[in-house]
Amino acid sequence: xxxxxxxxxxxxxxxxxxxxxGKSEKLLEGYDxxxxxxxxxxxxxxIRIADTYEIDVxxxxxxxxxxxxxxxxxxATGLVTVYEPETMVRKQVKVNVIDxxxxxxxxGLIDAHAHTMMSDIPLxxxxxxxxxxxxxxxxxxxxxxxxxxxxxVRDVGGPAFGLKRAIxxxxxxxxxxxxxxxxxxQTSGHGDFRSPVHDLPRGVSGEHHFSERFGFSAIADGRAxxxxxxxxxxxxxxxxxxxxxxxxxxxxxxxxxxxxxxEDEMRAAVEAAAAWNTYVAVHTYTPAAxxxxxxxxxKCIEHAQxxxxxxxxxxxxxxxxxxxxxxxxxxxxxxxxxxxxxRQKMIQMxxxxxxxYNFARKYGARIAWGTDTLFDxxxxxxxxxxxxxxxxxxxxxxxxxxVTHDNAELLAMSGPRNPYPGRLxxxxxxxxxxxxxxxxNPLQNIQLIADPDQNFKVIMKDGRIYKKVLD
Numbered sequence: 001x002x003x004x005x006x007x008x009x010x011x012x013x014x015x016x017x018x019x020x021x022g023k024s025e026k027l028l029e030g031y032d033x034x035x036x037x038x039x040x041x042x043x044x045x046x047i048r049i050a051d052t053y054e055i056d057v058x059x060x061x062x063x064x065x066x067x068x069x070x071x072x073x074x075x076a077t078g079l080v081t082v083y084e085p086e087t088m089v090r091k092q093v094k095v096n097v098i099d100x101x102x103x104x105x106x107x108g109l110i111d112a113h114a115h116t117m118m119s120d121i122p123l124x125x126x127x128x129x130x131x132x133x134x135x136x137x138x139x140x141x142x143x144x145x146x147x148x149x150x151x152x153v154r155d156v157g158g159p160a161f162g163l164k165r166a167i168x169x170x171x172x173x174x175x176x177x178x179x180x181x182x183x184x185x186q187t188s189g190h191g192d193f194r195s196p197v198h199d200l201p202r203g204v205s206g207e208h209h210f211s212e213r214f215g216f217s218a219i220a221d222g223r224a225x226x227x228x229x230x231x232x233x234x235x236x237x238x239x240x241x242x243x244x245x246x247x248x249x250x251x252x253x254x255x256x257x258x259x260x261x262x263e264d265e266m267r268a269a270v271e272a273a274a275a276w277n278t279y280v281a282v283h284t285y286t287p288a289a290x291x292x293x294x295x296x297x298x299k300c301i302e303h304a305q306x307x308x309x310x311x312x313x314x315x316x317x318x319x320x321x322x323x324x325x326x327x328x329x330x331x332x333x334x335x336x337x338x339x340x341x342x343r344q345k346m347i348q349m350x351x352x353x354x355x356x357y358n359f360a361r362k363y364g365a366r367i368a369w370g371t372d373t374l375f376d377x378x379x380x381x382x383x384x385x386x387x388x389x390x391x392x393x394x395x396x397x398x399x400x401x402x403v404t405h406d407n408a409e410l411l412a413m414s415g416p417r418n419p420y421p422g423r424l425x426x427x428x429x430x431x432x433x434x435x436x437x438x439x440x441n442p443l444q445n446i447q448l449i450a451d452p453d454q455n456f457k458v459i460m461k462d463g464r465i466y467k468k469v470l471d
Contacts, residue, residue: 009096009465011036011053014435014458017100019043020443022107022405022426025397029445033105036435039422043299052092060086098458098470103414104441106400107432108151108461109449110407111383112323113302113370115390116177117158120377123250127193131159131214138164141380142174146453148383151434151461152176153423154370154411156190156281157183157264158243159215163278164237164419171451173466176420176434180242180281181233182218182313184226184269188282189260190248191217223268226261230272239414241273242302245293246284249345250334250374256306256345259289266296278417281323285349287311299413300368303327305352312359321410322360323368326389326421332382334374357393368410382423385450396446433463456460 012035019028032047033040036055062083096287118126120141121134142163146155153175153274155164157455160179169173185191187202193211194200202219211217215236220229230241243266245254254260261269266282273280274297281300283291288299290311307322317324327333328457329350336342360367369390373380392398408425423431437458442448459467 005413009138010057010093011463012096012098012433012460012463012464013047013049014098014100014105014437017103017437018102018441019427020106020400021428022401022408023222025443027104027441033427033435035435035460035463038433040427040429040433040435041113043427046160049095051218052097053095053240054090054092056088057058057091058086059089060084071144071244071430080094087175089162096465098437099134100437103457104438104443105427106438106442107404107408107427107438108459109149109384109387109403110411110425111150111153111175111370111403112368112407113146113325113372114153114155115158115372115374116143116153116155116160116163116257119373121375123375126375132246137161139166139172139174141377142167143172144381144468146173146175147459148381149436149449149456149459150383151436151459152178152408152411152420153460154178154180154240155179156370157216157282161215161236161471164271166343168419170470175461176424178239178414178419179237180240180241181238181327182212182215182229182235183242183244183283184229184233184246185219186223186260186265187219188253190244190246190251191256192219192251192253193217194219194251203414221265223265223385226265226268227272234276234278234417237419239276239417239419240278240300241269241280243269243280243282243283243293243298244284245298246286246289247345249336249342249349252341257288258347259286259287259292260284263292263296266293266298270297274412276417277415290315294320300410302370303349303372305349305356307356307359309351309359309363312365312410316363318368321368321413322356323370323410324353324356324360325370325372326386326392327372328389332379332386332389350398354393361393366406366410367402368407369399370407380415382450384452388446388450391446396443399446400449412429433460435460 014033032040142461164177183191194209218229220226247254247258279299284304287308300321404425439455
């Protein structure tokens with residue numbers, strides 16, 4: 001059976017699976033895993049339960065019912081919302097048994113640096129298309145991402161709040177999303193998409209650029225504007241804040257070496273986020289920008305390809321994460337025109353990737369993994385390939401631990417702003433049931449992750465099965 005639609009099941013029993021728990025290099029061989037509703041209830045050998053299982057379910061609450069008054073006014077159907085007192089009742093449900101013999105059950109994959117509203121549309125189209133079109137395209141892309149086994153993503157820039165809501169409400173399948181909202185950028189920063197000819201000085205064509213109105217970025221200069229911009233994203237539901245701290249590759253008006261924002265402005269963003277018990281992550285590549293961000297209290301550095309040893313040591317001492325991506329000047333690089341400034345910046349940035357990973361390993365930095373896929377639907381399809389590429393620097397176990405257990409620890413840094421409380425990134429009793437059943441052992445052959453269509457037999461998120469392909 002092969003299906004993308006949710007397979008209804010409130011109780012699932014995986015039989016005779018080899019378990020990668022997200023933390024241990026050695027598999028638990030020949031175990032059963034019982035999932036009840038959205039939690040891993042039991043992990044043991046030879047779990048025996050009846051064909052039906054008794055669970056507690058909630059009834060009552062708000063619901064919609066037909067309204068005769070609405071029908072009286074000529075509507076084909078009319079609904080009104082009523083409230084019935086909530087109660088818990090016992091219910092008998094059929095157990096969904098999955099035979100996982102010689103297969104590996106592991107946590108769902110986590111992409112710690114995603115742009116769920118910018119990944120699959122070329123930049124030129126993204127800057128000119130209607131937001132409804134952009135959302136519809138990326139709704140489909142979110143479903144495809146889930147079908148690649150990525151059950152959770154940290155969105156570090158873009159108007160993802162509506163997409164997240166649609167996924168959470170079951171309108172479309174997709175991963176859990178930790179949204180940052182609009183990236184906070186200074187004038188001429190990495191998130192400033194304005195034209196210096198047509199949009200400057202500010203206010204000549206309206207107070208805010210369409211990229212700000214749509215929620216891709218928030219241009220803020222000075223402590224007061226930074227505080228306002230951060231608080232607005234928190235008001236919208238941001239789980240963490242993303243600030244542009246240095247030059248970027250895809251942007252046209254900021255050289256790669258520049259430091260963006262003063263330390264006081266950066267500290268303002270940190271203070272506003274900390275007041276909401278969450279943290280700031282920053283985009284930057286260079287030592288100067290990295291060190292300023294750390295001094296200001298930032299908790300996660302995104303990219304850091306041009307980092308030096310002093311900066312890595314500083315990050316380790318401050319407990320700051322390095323959220324790195326395997327950027328190389330290869331077939332998976334964004335195809336900027338030859339000779340363009342963007343292409344030159346790409347070459348400069350990717351030249352530091354090996355050093356960044358080697359320094360991070362040397363000093364024991366906390367490393368997160370993400371893709372930062374932008375503007376290219378074909379590149380987005382290679383999410384698993386980008387993960388498998390990490391064996392250039394790490395063992396398969398280290399890679400898989402990074403993309404499950406370690407990335408989940410980074411997600412948890414949102415504290416009370418975490419939209420999905422509970423343990424992720426592990427296969428443990430009491431953890432949330434985000435699981436993949438892999439045909440084979442990815443600890444021995446990580447290339448299995450690169451071809452999810454062929455090798456992922458079951459994909460489960462929050463206890464619901466979204467893919468089931470079994471003989």
